[in-house]
Each structure stands twice: as structure tokens, then as C-alpha cells.
Amino acid sequence: MTKLRNALRRCAVAGSAAALLLVAPLGAHADNTVVDGDGVVPVTESASIDLGSSCVGTPLTKVVQVAAKRNGNYGNPQVFANDAVLTTTASVTGAAAVSVTDGSLKIPSNWDRADNNVMAEGSALSITVTPTVQGGLSGSLTVELSGTGSSNKTGYPVTTTTRVTLPWTATGVTCGPAKDTTDPVIRWVSTTPAANAQGWSNVPVTVTWSCEDAGGVAAPTVSQTLSSEGANQSATGICTDAAGNTASDTVSGINIDLTAPTIGGSASPAANGNGWNNGAVTVTWTCSDSLSGALNDTVTKVLSAEGAGQSETATCADKAGNTADDTVGGINIDLTAPSLNISGPASGASIDLCTAGALDRPSFAPSDALSGLATSNDSWSQPTTGSGVGSYTYSAWATDKADNSTAESRTYTVRYGAAFGGFSQPINGDGKSRFKLGSTIPVKFQLTCNGSPISTAVAKLYVSNADLNPDAGIDEAISTSAATSGNLFRFSDSQYIFNLSTKAGYTNPGSSTATAFTAGSWKLTVALDDGTTRSINVQIIK
The missing domain is CATH 2.60.40 (Immunoglobulin-like)
Structure with missing residues (x-):
């Protein structure tokens, strides 16, 4: 080892190559910096980094993992100390940029006992390149780990640094617009x-x-x-x-629903055979619709005023608002009965024969202002008396074309009235004439109109006892005329005469029992064929 150091010192003048060897000693004697280009742990040593391809102008980023690799004898200045905290730095050449995303890496506490090639992981960085042209791009990435070394010998640096340089490559491609896959x-x-x-x-x-x-x-x-x-x-x-x-x-x-409903109407009651009604007419329309349905099933209107050729219109609507109209016409209503327009006296009139003369048959002129006459007729009933006195009845009736009917009957009575001139002698008008019981009493009266006698009257005599005490009065002469049989007066010499015998009993008209005369006051009654009576009292004495 001493010989090697001496050799290096002797070669110091050889330049920067010798200096690089001082910083990065031979791998066999120093911990190494290792870069994993796939960016996935566990770290595996890469010789180069392929960033892949990207559209021109679109940034391309690759995350790489950094680790310290155990190599050399512990205590060597180029071997990191146990528990050392390493700092990661990086630089890049070419059209790229690099940033350290996790710069802290800690050496394990048993690094002195670790075998060579054991990895201490924990640092990461990203390298970004933005292609500006189409084609390949390249450069280099240098990563450096720096931290406390394991040597404690005098003259050796306290900090140990190890680095590695790797080439990087990338490809720029021309891309069309990004495909839109999102629905609107x-x-x-x-x-x-x-x-x-x-x-x-x-x-x-x-x-x-x-x-x-x-x-x-x-x-x-x-x-x-x-x-x-x-x-x-x-x-x-x-x-x-x-x-x-x-x-x-x-x-x-x-x-x-685009279609109007269906509507149909009819009138009730139906007109008669002449086409007329004589009461209110109800018109009913039926509404139907095959799609939305009718809003109302029926519509009803009533015509109550009279008139010819009337009509009524109704509207049916369906639920969609479509409408249909219908008019029912030709409705004729006559509520008024025809007029008879009868001539002559009012019903109940009493007519004096001498004043009015014989009663003529009334007439009528029926009319109907609206529907017109359908039928009309009249009748005339008169008495059979010869003089024309008695009860008369006139009836008339008419029906119009609407079946309205009207009828009227009038009853008239013709009386002798002033024609009765009173009782004639021998009976005094004051009722005081006295006749002998058993004698004959001449009962006489006249009927004259304007001085002319009426000879056709029918007169009957009735007698009744007023009381048994004759009143004072004038004693009349005894008549020698023959007694009248039956009950009817006879007309003779312009007067009506009934010779009443007081000797025999008298049976009143309609009776079967004879009335015997006695002394007293008696009432004599003449019943005329005009329905009237005239009475006078006479006294019968013994």
C-alpha cells in the first residue's frame, strides 16, 4: 500500500487523470456509487440510462435510484463509516436537466461487517429531457455520494466521496395531436x-x-x-x-294528439210529425277521441225559448286541446196555444129576449202566430123552446202544429125578462085577492115584446100553502070557467090562462101526490120555460 501511494505521488505531474484516481480510487478498494436506470428497488447497477421517446416539445422524465455499494476494507479512506449519512448530488450534460428528489442516504450500522457488493439504498433523482428535434439525443449523468469515511488515520480526509458517470439517451419523435377519447x-x-x-x-x-x-x-x-x-x-x-x-x-x-275529437248531437224530445215541440228541447252531444281521450264525454244545452228554426252549437275538446264543433239546427218550439177569437157575449150572460131578440150563433176565428193551426172546430147548442128562451152553449177549440191546444165554452141564458107583464085579474098584484074554497081561480099573465104577444112560451103552475089563516083582502067573484087539467097554461086571447080548481086537489109538476086546498094563504108560482119563476099569493076562504 505504501508503495502504491508513493507511486501516485510521483505521478502527480501527470495531470488531471491522476487527480480523478484520487477522488475515485480503484473499485476494489473503495465504496462505489451505483445508479439503477429502471428506477425500481431493489437497486441493480446500470451501465446507461435510456429515457425512452417523447413527442417533440413534450418533456420526458425518468426517475433513477441511487445506492452505495460496499467494496474495500473498512477503515480505508474510501469506505464510508457505519451510520454515515450521505449527500447525493448530480449533474448532467446534453439537452437535459437533473434534480435530486431524495438526497439522503444512510449507511447501515453494520457497514464494517458487510460483504462486498452489498447495497445501501435510499436516494433517488429524476432526469428530464425535452426533445426539440426529431431523432436521437444523448448526454451523460454524473452522480456523487459524499459522507463520513471510515478512516481515522492522520492525513486522510474525513469525508469520503464516490461518484459514477453514465451515458443517457433519448429519442424525439413527431406526434400528431393527442387523441380525445372523452365523450362530450x-x-x-x-x-x-x-x-x-x-x-x-x-x-x-x-x-x-x-x-x-x-x-x-x-x-x-x-x-x-x-x-x-x-x-x-x-x-x-x-x-x-x-x-x-x-x-x-x-x-x-x-x-x-293532432286529431280533433268526434262530436255528434241530437235533440230530445224529438219533434212531432209537424216538426215542432211545445216544450223545452235538450240537445246532447257525445264526444269521443281514440288517442288522448275526450275531456268530457257529453255536452248538454237546453233551448227553452219559443221560435222557429232555432239551433245550438257545442264544442268537444280532447285532452290534447284539439276541438270539434257541431250545430244541431231546425229546432222549432211553440209554447203558446192558439187564439180562438170568439165573437158574441161573454160566457154567463143573461139576455133579455125583448131587448136582444133571438141569440145568433157566435163565431170564432182561430189563429196561431208561430207554428200555425193544425185543427179547429166549434159547436152550438140551443134550446128547443119556440120563443128562443133558455140556455145556449157555444164551444170552440183549436190545436196548433206544436200540439198546443185551447178550448173555450160559453153559456148564455135568454130570459123573458121585461116580457112578463105581471098577473092579470082577477088576481091582484098585492096578493090580497080572496077566493072561495071549492071555487075556480083563473090564473092569468101575459108575455109581450114591444106590444106583440109571445105565444110559444111553456108555463107550468105550482101551488103551495103559505099558512092556514087567510089574509084580509078583496073577495073576488066566483069563476064559472072550467078547470084546467094537468099543469100547463094555455095561450088564449094574447094571454096565458090556467083555471085552478080549489075543489079538487092539485098535483104539482113532477109530483105524484095531490095537494088538497084548505082555507088559508096560498102561493101560486108560474115556472116559465126560460128557467125563471113568477109567484103571487092568493087567499082562500071558506
């Missing part, structure tokens, strides 16, 4: 028009999406329009980016 982002924007409250549309529906991608998109928005009707349809939008990547989104539940 698609977002639903709108569905136009929006569905109504029933969830339906009655026009084509357009769905719009937005498209986004960092590398650009073919179009910022995409849309699809659904023009066909149908329930629960769906629309799909597809976004495409500049690299051709696509993304899609589907919007479903789209309901479109």
Missing part, C-alpha cells in the same frame, strides 16, 4: 311546447339539448322534432365532439 357532455335544454295540464300536446314537439366538450363540438345544440301523433313517444339527441366521440340522451313520455 349532453344536457337537456327544453321540450317545446311544454305539455298541457293533461300531459298532451296538439302540435309537433321539439326537444333541444346542449353539447359541450373541451376540444370543441360539432354543434353547440342538437334537437329532434316529433311530428307524428302517439302516446309515450321518445326523442333522442346525439352530441358529437371534434374527435368524433358521441354522447346521447333520451327524453320520453311525449304525448302528441
